[in-house]
Amino acid sequence: MNSKKATKFKNKYRIASTRLQSWDYGSFGSYFITICTANRKEFFGNINNGKMNLSEIGQLAYDLWFEIPNHAQNIALGEFIVMPNHVHGILNLTNDDDDDNVETRHALSLPQQPQQPEQTIGQKRFQNQGKNTISSIIGSYKSAVSKQAHKLILEFKWQSRFYDHIIRDEKSYQEICNYIINNPENWNDDTYNITEIFNKRH
Numbered sequence: 001m002n003s004k005k006a007t008k009f010k011n012k013y014r015i016a017s018t019r020l021q022s023w024d025y026g027s028f029g030s031y032f033i034t035i036c037t038a039n040r041k042e043f044f045g046n047i048n049n050g051k052m053n054l055s056e057i058g059q060l061a062y063d064l065w066f067e068i069p070n071h072a073q074n075i076a077l078g079e080f081i082v083m084p085n086h087v088h089g090i091l092n093l094t095n096d097d098d099d100d101n102v103e104t105r106h107a108l109s110l111p112q113q114p115q116q117p118e119q120t121i122g123q124k125r126f127q128n129q130g131k132n133t134i135s136s137i138i139g140s141y142k143s144a145v146s147k148q149a150h151k152l153i154l155e156f157k158w159q160s161r162f163y164d165h166i167i168r169d170e171k172s173y174q175e176i177c178n179y180i181i182n183n184p185e186n187w188n189d190d191t192y193n194i195t196e197i198f199n200k201r202h
Helices: 056-065 099-104 121-127 134-151 170-182 184-189 194-201
Strands: 006-009 012-015 029-037 045-048 051-054 075-082 086-093 158-167
Touching (some): 029 134, 056 086, 056 134, 086 134, 158 170
Antiparallel strands (some): 006 012, 029 158
């Protein structure tokens, strides 16, 4: 069993979410998102002289990111980059969901145990992601890329999870934008560049 704490849901073990449990990911705010390929395999292309050269699946990952506002409410896209084995992007939720959508983020009706502590927002989100949360938006994006890749008979697989960072102020927002823009030029020092990491160790 993984060293991280595992709990049961519907009689199956799951690893505790990496999402911040006290934060409602359907609420107003800006989020720095990183999504990696499975085993960080370089499906999306390569970098030459500081420029990203997209493969066919890399182009799909790029194009479908810009489709997100057509399938989710109150979303504005920030900076975005496709790297050889991951994507970085900023999602701006421009407004809270309306009352109907807020209700969809509540937990499914489950028997309550005596003296059971109130569920965190993160626990509720695991049971029902909702229509316009970061998890549901990224899940839909990953699914769209995978489906298109499979239709074209392209080998491809995402890592099961994604990484998020809540951007809390304008200074952080600008720093992250600059990081995304300059990512291809800094690829040799990137922590996601497993080839370069391997070469430095041997």
